[in-house]
Amino acid sequence: MPERFNLTYTSGLILHAVDAGLSYGFDIIDHTGLSSGTVYPALRRLESGQWIESVWDHKNADKSGGPPRKYYRLTRLGREHLAKLRARYPLLEKVAD
Amino acid sequence: MPPAFTAPAIPYTIRLLLALAGAMLPDSARTDWMREWYAEFWYSRHSASGRRPMRALGAFADAWFLVRHEHGIRGRVGELLRSRSLAVAVLVFLLAALALATTGFRRSRDLLFHRDSDRVFLLNQPLPFMAGAARISPAQANAWVERHNATVQVLGRWSVRERDICVADPVAATLFTEIHMRPQCTAIKVERRNWTGFSGVVGRLKSGISLAEAERELGQTAVLHRGWLRPAIVPIARLRTAPLAPVASALFALALFSLVAARVASVRASIWLASRIALSLALVAGAWLELAARAPFTEAGSVPGIWSALLYVFPIAAASLLALGLRRDARGRCRVCYRALTMPVFVGLSGRCLFDSGGIEYLCGAGHGALLTGSVPGQVETEQWSKWLADPPGTRSLTT
Numbered sequence: 001m002p003e004r005f006n007l008t009y010t011s012g013l014i015l016h017a018v019d020a021g022l023s024y025g026f027d028i029i030d031h032t033g034l035s036s037g038t039v040y041p042a043l044r045r046l047e048s049g050q051w052i053e054s055v056w057d058h059k060n061a062d063k064s065g066g067p068p069r070k071y072y073r074l075t076r077l078g079r080e081h082l083a084k085l086r087a088r089y090p091l092l093e094k095v096a097d
Numbered sequence: 098m099p100p101a102f103t104a105p106a107i108p109y110t111i112r113l114l115l116a117l118a119g120a121m122l123p124d125s126a127r128t129d130w131m132r133e134w135y136a137e138f139w140y141s142r143h144s145a146s147g148r149r150p151m152r153a154l155g156a157f158a159d160a161w162f163l164v165r166h167e168h169g170i171r172g173r174v175g176e177l178l179r180s181r182s183l184a185v186a187v188l189v190f191l192l193a194a195l196a197l198a199t200t201g202f203r204r205s206r207d208l209l210f211h212r213d214s215d216r217v218f219l220l221n222q223p224l225p226f227m228a229g230a231a232r233i234s235p236a237q238a239n240a241w242v243e244r245h246n247a248t249v250q251v252l253g254r255w256s257v258r259e260r261d262i263c264v265a266d267p268v269a270a271t272l273f274t275e276i277h278m279r280p281q282c283t284a285i286k287v288e289r290r291n292w293t294g295f296s297g298v299v300g301r302l303k304s305g306i307s308l309a310e311a312e313r314e315l316g317q318t319a320v321l322h323r324g325w326l327r328p329a330i331v332p333i334a335r336l337r338t339a340p341l342a343p344v345a346s347a348l349f350a351l352a353l354f355s356l357v358a359a360r361v362a363s364v365r366a367s368i369w370l371a372s373r374i375a376l377s378l379a380l381v382a383g384a385w386l387e388l389a390a391r392a393p394f395t396e397a398g399s400v401p402g403i404w405s406a407l408l409y410v411f412p413i414a415a416a417s418l419l420a421l422g423l424r425r426d427a428r429g430r431c432r433v434c435y436r437a438l439t440m441p442v443f444v445g446l447s448g449r450c451l452f453d454s455g456g457i458e459y460l461c462g463a464g465h466g467a468l469l470t471g472s473v474p475g476q477v478e479t480e481q482w483s484k485w486l487a488d489p490p491g492t493r494s495l496t497t
Contacts (some may be wrong), residue, residue: 026137032468034156041162048166061136066143067105069136 010034010094011051014042014084015074018052023071041071051078070083104131105139111153116157121164130160154276179426179437181369188376192367195383249300329368340408347413348378350383351420357429358420361435370427378418385412427467431461432485438468458486 014048017028054071061072063069074082086092104112115134119127134156146488291316302311355374389408429438438459459468467486 024137025133026141026149026152029424037158038155040155040159044159044162044166064140064143066139067132067136067142070133093149 008041009089009092010038011046012082014039014046015078015082015085016049016092018072019074020077023073024069025072048074048079049077050075051081053067069079098192105135107135107142108150109151111138114153115156118160121157121160130163134159139396154161179429181435181437185369185372185376187451188373188380190382194385195380198386199383205449248306248314249302250325263491308496340389340405340412344409344412345382348382348416352378355420355423355427358424360432360485361427362432362485363434366431366433366435370423372419374423378424381412381415381419384415429459431463431465432487433465434463436462 014028014030017031020031022028025036025040025043028034028043029036029078030068032039034042041050043054047054051074053071053075054072056067056068057071100215115131115138119131119157122130134153138149138153141152352374356371357366357371361370385408388411427435430436431438438461457470459470461467464486466485469486
């Protein structure tokens with residue numbers, strides 16, 4: 001059963017970033033300006049609530065010669081909640097863009 | 098099966114921080130977690146944004162979050178702590194460890210049950226736990242000693258003027274060693290000499306003489322009275338054990354409070370509860386004895402003010418917290434067998450306000466009863482929202 005938690009502004013920022021294609025943890029940190037100590041626990045919480053899901057990116061790793069990187073993407077549930085968050089926080093898109 | 102983790106090249110400081118944070122995680126979760134953080138730092142190092150070593154600090158928050166929420170460490174610990182027998186076993190272990198690893202028990206026993214502890218005294222020391230100290234001059238001390246040879250045997254005088262405690266009798270030397278005089282003296286010397294400076298008198302009541310008799314005689318020695326100052330005979334044991342009666346009374350009252358407030362409904366539950374209370378408060382008493390044994394004495398033979406406060410405040414505060422904790426814990430336990438109540442389920446209709454309103458029912462695993470609380474899980478902690486049902490309807494089949 002998905003975990004229930006509050007629709008906070010921080011969750012909105014992170015979901016919005018993921019929706020905008022910023023799918024790696026450090027990219028989300030760069031984009032939102034939040035600290036790593038905030039973003040990563042929030043990502044774990046969102047993932048356990050099935051709002052986002054994580055996938056290991058092996059293709060880009062092979063191209064760049066680096067290690068596989070984990071990226072996050074929105075689930076259907078996450079998209080629904082993001083819509084609610086955008087309604088609740090109208091300035092979310094402006095601030096985050 | 099995930100591929101084996103080969104650490105990519107990232108700075109050693111970051112590796113160290115990640116290793117420390119990752120140590121919080123169980124083995125099963127650590128590899129994937131490490132892989133993600135290492136990869137982020139590797140790409141960060143090779144990107145335009147450059148190194149961001151401070152981000153490694155976030156790994157601690159991340160690991161802690163995972164430990165608490167994903168791996169249920171807190172839940173498992175809480176579950177173990179709520180076990181009846183384990184809690185008692187842990188308390189017994191702590192008590193044994195305190196008794197074996199510290200010297201407080203032994204010191205306190207030596208002092209409390211020392212054959213001379215209530216007959217050996219310091220003269221002209223104010224009662225402990227009072228501010229200030231009255232001193233006695235050598236002339237006054239001599240006057241008293243000469244006059245009272247019939248009631249007391251003077252073991253000697255003591256001084257700390259030269260960072261040494263000098264006494265005239267080996268018995269007194271032993272006592273001073275036991276009570277840990279302050280300032281920490283370099284030596285406790287036994288010597289016979291003419292005392293010219295400030296000194297206290299240490300003595301022993303003669304056989305058959307009571308403390309009251311010695312005090313009466315002391316009161317008749319006018320030479321010792323200076324204004325409102327009245328020298329007192331203070332048995333050494335009393336210096337250490339002055340808080341014993343009030344503290345023991347407070348602990349006893351708190352134990353009774355815990356026992357009554359828990360509202361258990363059977364002898365079996367009372368025994369479980371009483372054992373917890375007794376062991377918890379014994380632990381506090383043990384810690385207090387250790388504290389009391391370490392309390393230093395000032396030059397005037399009293400206990401320093403901060404230690405006095407500590408000797409009263411620490412045991413009462415600790416025991417009060419324990420009593421409240423036990424009372425709170427007991428609310429979530431079966432009143433018949435003292436097992437932790439489990440299996441919370443929503444019952445009633447949340448839409449109804451007056452009759453059959455919604456709530457959470459916690460059930461005893463052995464079927465002795467259930468606790469009905471408000472609809473918010475935390476309300477189990479508030480008494481006005483909880484109701485004990487000795488024979489809850491519809492639960493018999495679950496437990497038999």
